[in-house]
Amino acid sequence: MAQQVRSSSSHNDSSWKSTLNIPTKDDRPQTDDVLATKGLEFEDMHLKRELLMGIFEAGFERPSPIQEEAIPIALTKRDVLARAKNGTGKTAAFVIPSLQQIDTNKPKIQALLLVPTRELALQTAQVCKILGKHMQLNVMVTTGGTTLKDDIIRLSDPVHVLVGTPGRILDLVGKNVADLSECPVFVMDEADKLLSPEFAPVMEQLLSYLPKDRQVMLFSATFPLIVKDFKASLTTSFLLLFSSLSAS
Numbered sequence: 068m069a070q071q072v073r074s075s076s077s078h079n080d081s082s083w084k085s086t087l088n089i090p091t092k093d094d095r096p097q098t099d100d101v102l103a104t105k106g107l108e109f110e111d112m113h114l115k116r117e118l119l120m121g122i123f124e125a126g127f128e129r130p131s132p133i134q135e136e137a138i139p140i141a142l143t144k145r146d147v148l149a150r151a152k153n154g155t156g157k158t159a160a161f162v163i164p165s166l167q168q169i170d171t172n173k174p175k176i177q178a179l180l181l182v183p184t185r186e187l188a189l190q191t192a193q194v195c196k197i198l199g200k201h202m203q204l205n206v207m208v209t210t211g212g213t214t215l216k217d218d219i220i221r222l223s224d225p226v227h228v229l230v231g232t233p234g235r236i237l238d239l240v241g242k243n244v245a246d247l248s249e250c251p252v253f254v255m256d257e258a259d260k261l262l263s264p265e266f267a268p269v270m271e272q273l274l275s276y277l278p279k280d281r282q283v284m285l286f287s288a289t290f291p292l293i294v295k296d297f298k299a300s301l302t303t304s305f306l307l308l309f310s311s312l313s314a315s
């Protein structure tokens with residue numbers, strides 16, 4: 068079905084964009100940390116048509132600097148460590164390559180997005196739903212605070228993207244309720260916080276449930292030593308990305 072949509076839409080190359088429900092342009096002045104791009108377009112990134120539709124309907128015209136740097140590299144499945152200030156489009160910089168790698172015909176968790184707080188988990192899940200609106204995607208957010216039973220029921224339906232805080236997710240995985248054995252994408256947003264002594268052992272344990280060839284993406288506004296140490300302990304193949312105008 069998805070295949071059909073893709074192949075039929077590719078015959079209408081000039082018309083698909085005109086059918087989208089694109090919001091009115093936001094004319095508020097913007098600063099260089101969202102404007103100083105190299106001119107790459109989302110359409111240059113070889114993204115699935117359904118994902119591009121969600122991106123344009125979200126009102127994104129072109130990638131922000133961190134998106135321009137991170138998305139093409141992340142799409143090659145390399146591990147990335149990216150630094151960008153809040154509010155520069157960091158969330159979409161990891162959500163877009165995560166969604167691109169999802170096969171919605173497969174009823175498995177295929178992207179694990181870890182964040183330090185419930186509020187951020189809800190926001191991140193919302194971005195997944197908005198950008199993945201045309202993908203028939205199931206996104207689940209779990210942060211504790213609800214009963215484990217509720218999560219078990221929700222996980223009995225297929226979930227493609229699991230967003231949440233580390234403790235609850237480890238609980239679900241440890242109880243064999245959430246299966247990460249075919250999850251190729253592991254993202255940490257606000258990695259500096261997720262690698263604090265409170266969370267770091269949980270992160271290490273969680274990673275051990277993913278396949279060996281999983282892709283790890285670390286996003287952080289700051290770059291303390293704990294993030295560098297974690298990177299070094301995992302692999303030497305991380306590509307470091309610094310949005311040119313990011314916080315130091």
Ligand SMILES: Nc1ncnc2c1ncn2[C@@H]1O[C@H](COP(=O)(O)OP(=O)(O)OP(=O)(O)O)[C@@H](O)[C@H]1O
Nearest residue numbers: 126127128129130131152153154155156157158159
């Ligand atoms: N390419 C883009 N074009 C237009 N707007 C965008 C683009 N990318 C993100 N945005 C919008 O910019 C705002 C900030 O983006 P986002 O929330 O992803 O930033 P962030 O860096 O994750 O910040 P925070 O950590 O504060 O949430 C959001 O309203 C988002 O919808």
